[in-house]
Amino acid sequence: MASHTKREMAREALERVGLQGKETRLPAEISGGEQERVAIARAIVNRPLLLLADEPTGNLDSRTGEQVMELFGDLHQQGMTIVMVTHSEQWARMAQRTVYISDGRLATEQIRDERPIWPSLQAVQGT
Structure with missing residues (x-):
């Protein structure tokens, strides 16, 4: 899979959990609730x-x-x-x-x- 496609899938997953624009933030730079939503985005990015x-x-x-x-x-x-x-x-x-x-x-x-x-x-x- 091309890396631009992977990036697009990751951006789409982050957008679905309301975290668009925070792709480059480190875990220490986001709230606990945002970290929870990142975990959900990671779980759905490959569309299981x-x-x-x-x-x-x-x-x-x-x-x-x-x-x-x-x-x-x-x-x-x-x-x-x-x-x-x-x-x-x-x-x-x-x-x-x-x-x-x-x-x-x-x-x-x-x-x-x-x-x-x-x-x-x-x-x-x-x-």
Whole structure:
């Protein structure tokens, strides 16, 4: 793959997480929330079929968290399956399948009959 194509893919991924114009910043020069979004950009840059996300909104303010979840919705609409760990009931409700874990064991599992916003978003919720 040509290096200009790789750069374009990286720029596009950074733009999708709202970090356009910060391509040359070092980690110490950006906030913790921006670092979290860089991690998401790195995860999606090669357009994988499966995205594993461990508390992707945990260190973000509510507005940025909503933007990340909107991005996940867009990625799902493009065919990506998302498996997400979260403590947020709000985000877990968006999944078709939610697995609840307590003390390291499967506590319950919920599969919704109605179509959620993002049908293949699966959430694993810890207590």
